[in-house]
Amino acid sequence: KQEVTQIPAALSVPEGENLVLNCSFTDSAIYNLQWFRQDPGKGLTSLLLIQSSQREQTSGRLNASLDKSSGRSTLYIAASQPGDSATYLCAKGFQKLVFGTGTRLLVSP
């Protein structure tokens, strides 16, 4: 069974900090890696997709990298803002996405 783990489970930072969220997998098969955010009780918002042939994607203050040899992806958030507070989920796969356990982020003003 594929397992996707996210560390830390929860993170609280003051506004303005740069931060890194981690996502790790138990197998290194070919796959896409997608990062989402989820606000409480809401659906998922796609942030970044790293396709199987890519190593990195950037969008605004967000940068995601993928290292398949080590089975890890990281999401870097620069200059965090209170509006970034949400749960961040990574998901691995192609047609079937297997989601990580999530990181709850709280950014305080």
Place this chain on the structure above:
Amino acid sequence: DTEVTQTPKHLVMGMTNKKSLKCEQHMGHRAMYWYKQKAKKPPELMFVYSYEKLSINESVPSRFSPECPNSSLLNLHLHALQPEDSALYLCASSPGPNTEAFFGQGTRLTVV
């Protein structure tokens, strides 16, 4: 338009009821998905439709019945559900089976 629209947003149903969840997208996407998310857990895949044909069923109980009437619409028919089926049901779509997935806001289902 990059929206996946789900209706209703909230649904309360009894164990003997029959109800349906609806999902619609107008992005021309050819793959559509149903996921189930229990409280404080990550979403789990239920069904995948690719080019309007069911391509993946993750051993979901028959009380959940998916339907894809056309390329823009995905339904989930519910019958004789159990209280443990209470969850957030998420619909998603993607241009093809191996591309970026876009999710709707979900239907919060409560079975009483």
